[in-house]
Amino acid sequence: MTDMDPAAMTTAPITPEALPDLETLALLVAIDVQGSIGAGARARGISQPAASARIREAEARWRLRLLERSPRGSRLTSEGRTVVAWSRRVLDEVQILTTGVASLRSDREATLRVAAxxxxxxxxxxxxxxxxxxxxxxxxxxxxxxxxxxxxxxxxxxxxxxxxxxxxxxxxxxxxxxxxxxxxxxxxxxxxxxxxxxxxxxxxxxxxxxxxxxxxxxxxxxxxxxxxxxxxxxxxxxxxxxxxxxxxxxxxxxxxxxxxxxxxxxxxxxxxxxxxxxxxxxxxxxxxxxxxxxxxxxxxxxxxxxxxxxxx
CATH class of the missing domain: 3.40.190.290 (D-Maltodextrin-Binding Protein; domain 2)
Structure with a gap:
């Protein structure tokens, strides 16, 4: 995989096509944790064909090979493992965001501001x-x-x-x-x-x-x-x-x-x-x-x- 300048990574504009699909990131993490695409698909509650199609779509979008496929099964490539490491960070931050937003909403709904x-x-x-x-x-x-x-x-x-x-x-x-x-x-x-x-x-x-x-x-x-x-x-x-x-x-x-x-x-x-x-x-x-x-x-x-x- 080609090394990228960190400054370019933070300043380059993000196009809609480049935005990651969170479910795909979660699937990649599940594949890494479970050890196979089939087990990862089950952990995410989808079929193996649906999981395979989702991974192929991501590979085409990012122009990377994420999985090595063989008669013995599929496993993450080195690029795939790198994407999984980044995915974990993204999913952690998304969890922080969603939890924080829910907390703000529940706090606002729990507090009624009455002026009199x-x-x-x-x-x-x-x-x-x-x-x-x-x-x-x-x-x-x-x-x-x-x-x-x-x-x-x-x-x-x-x-x-x-x-x-x-x-x-x-x-x-x-x-x-x-x-x-x-x-x-x-x-x-x-x-x-x-x-x-x-x-x-x-x-x-x-x-x-x-x-x-x-x-x-x-x-x-x-x-x-x-x-x-x-x-x-x-x-x-x-x-x-x-x-x-x-x-x-x-x-x-x-x-x-x-x-x-x-x-x-x-x-x-x-x-x-x-x-x-x-x-x-x-x-x-x-x-x-x-x-x-x-x-x-x-x-x-x-x-x-x-x-x-x-x-x-």
């Missing part, structure tokens, strides 16, 4: 995931907690398999499924001028004060501004419900927050709820990226979320 806005993550998603775990114990959900705009971006980029937001407006480039409803309420400190107010707040009342609000991009803030029909003055932007309530208790101004999030504080008297004539209800949506094959358990989780709402 703060209210959903704190008060709704844990219950949904608990029910999902009861159905699919081996699934490993990963929760990504950001504001509503962040949820949409994570889904859009593919970094999350599904997102949940509580907002009246969702980006039009995403698929939207309504799963629940949330309601906001206005709260103040017990010392606030509105603490004992008897009449509901109007939009004009809202715009007369400076507010403790969530950051821009938050579904809570977006819903509040839509209901008011403007942008209330902001005394403090809070990145979490706890920070918002702390600022309200400290007297920085009235705040608006999910009723779910503030119920305990209202019952404890830490803050007072102030009623309004605004529509502060908002849908909770599941959002998905269109045109993308969804994780196998996305529909299960979305269905659970909708079912929990119907039970409530």
């Amino acid at each position: 806005s703060l209210t959903v993550a704190e008060f709704l998603l844990p219950r949904w995931l608990g029910r999902l775990n009861a159905r699919v114990p081996d699934l490993r959900p990963r929760m990504l907690v950001v504001n509503s705009a962040g949820v949409e971006e994570l889904v859009r980029s593919g970094a999350a398999d599904v997102g949940f937001v509580e907002s009246t407006v969702v980006a039009r480039d995403l698929l939207v499924r309504r799963v629940d409803t949330d309601e906001l309420c206005v709260v103040v400190s017990p010392e606030d001028p509105w603490a004992d107010r008897a009449t509901p707040l109007s939009g004009a009342d809202v715009l007369s004060r400076r507010w403790v609000l969530r950051e821009p991009g938050s579904g809570t803030r977006r819903t509040f501004e839509d209901a008011v029909g403007g942008e209330p003055a902001c005394a403090l932007e809070a990145g979490s419900t706890a920070a918002l309530l702390g600022a309200v208790v400290a007297g920085l101004g009235p705040g608006v927050v999910s009723r779910r999030a503030v119920q305990a504080a209202v019952e404890a008297g830490t803050v007072r709820e102030v009623f309004t004539d605004l529509d502060l209800t908002r849908p909770v949506h599941a959002v998905l990226r269109p045109g993308r094959r969804h994780h196998g358990h996305v529909d299960t989780l979305v269905g659970i979320a909708a079912a929990v709402r119907r039970e409530s």
